[in-house]
Amino acid sequence: MTRYVLARLGGVVVILLAVCLFTYLIFFKLSPDPAVMICGKTCTPERIDSIRSVLGLNQPILTQFGEFLRGIVAGRDYGAVHCPAPCLGYSFQTNESVWSMLTSRLPVSITVAVGAAVLWLLAGVIGGLVSAVKQGTWWDRTAMALALGGVSVPNYVLALVLQYVLVVKLQVLPFPSAPAFGDDPVLWFESYLMPWVVLAVGYACLYARLTRSNVIDTLSENYYRTARAKGLGGALIMRRHALRPALTPIATIFGMDFAGLLGGALITETVFGLNGIGKLAADSIAKNDQPVIMAVTLLAAFFVVIGNVVVDLVYTALDPRVRVVSA
Template sequence: MVNFLIRRITGAAAILLVIIAATFVLFYAVPRDPARLFCGKICTPEMLTHARSSLGLDQPLATQFWRYLVGLVAGRDIGDVHCAAPCLGYSYTDNRLVLDVLADRFPATLSLAIGAAALFLIAGVGSGMVAARFRGTWLDKTATGIALVGSSLQIYFIGIVAMYVLVDQWQLLSRPGYTSPLQDPGQWFAGMLLPWIVLAFIYTSTYTRFTRSTMMETLGEDFVRTARAKGLPGRTVFFKYAARGTAAPVATIFGLDLAVLLGGAVITETTFNIPGIGQLAVRSVTSADLPILMGVTLVAATAILVANIVVDACYAALDPRVRTR
């Protein structure tokens, strides 16, 4: 198991290094001059020269990349500002360190991701198991029908419709927004409920169809037929044997989906005006804040790679055959 994890971590580190290099190259491939963006609107030639020197843009590209890598593990100086490790740069728009900006935005994204993930995991897996348990009945057809509708809709459409109906017309839910749970737990829950429901509805469709198909496939396996041949009750066979065989594939896609949400649910946060990492990414594109965009990219990539390692470890624990691959 240890060797398995070492291989996975080493591979993830290599992939992350490639992502960092690609992101760094794209940073300097954009048509806008990073030094001019850093300098601001009123920028004299002397100020522009000082900005290039502060950012290290007057050095060779290889040297700049090396300083960037060193900054990630040991920190570096950006002009008169010391950027502690992991140093992701300095925001042109906020005039703050990128890591500090991301840290302010991350709680909103974390709240959105955890709440929605809990809902769509429970609803999706539950409805998929019900559909598989009562295959061919009205329960199966209802669950698969709702899943088909959910997979056909987009968040930016259903989110706007849900706000208009549930908030503006019927006034059943509060207007979406983020409040720190430490400040006001009730307001935090009320403001995040609608984004949770909408995001969970979209994701539930995937988990319903995936759980149903996986359960039906598992129910046809030899070990399930053997359990039935031994005279075990149908409920025991379904929940103890078939459900356990479905846990590993579901855990795989759940880990990746959660990582994507933690990396920033761009459309959801923009639709509901949630001040998270996804909304920050959109703002950094419109304002050409390249350090922020690089930081968001690295955070999202790291979240996905870490989730892959965790999922692989869970999969290896559930299925020892994976450890030899």
């Protein structure tokens, strides 16, 4: 098992290096010259040259890439400025350290992702389960019709409609402002409620449909029939012989979805003006702020790749058939 985990982590490092290289090539080589961008309108060729040498842009591309990687691990110097590890460079727009931009935005994205995940898991799994058990009834039909509708509504539409109704018209919620939890827990909750709901709706509908079909499949499994023939009933048979087998594949999908969200909910954060990683990504792309684009891309890749490994490890715990036999 330890060997398996180590091998997987080795794989993670390789994948992240490859993602780094790709993003680096795309954003630094194929984009407009950063030195020209930093230099601004009142620019002289000498100034551009000096910016290039400070940023190391006059070096061969692989040397630059090596410097970039070394910066992440050990920090690096830009002229007289020392950028401590982990160094992802400085924003071309604000001169802020990219690392501190990420760390200040990450809590917002994590809050959005965790809250939404709790909502969509509860709503999706419970809704799907009830639908499966009451298969063919009006509840099932209504819930599944709603789920289809929910999957189909783009979340920016839902976000704007909710904001208009709840904030502007009814004035039951404040405009989302991402306050710290410690300052005002009530405002914190009210502030994040709409983003959570908006983000959760699509996933909840998807998970409800998935849960429903998985549970229905499980109810027709031979082992479920055996469990009934054994005289089991009520909560025990549901929990052990229907839910556990039906939800195990959903755990995999959930891991991937959640990991993807940690890298920022671009649309939701932007619509609600929440300063998370998603909004940072949108802003940096709009302004072609290459170090920031690079960093958010790497961060998203990092979460997805790590999420993948975690899902695989959790899966071996959930399904005895894929458990790795330790030598």
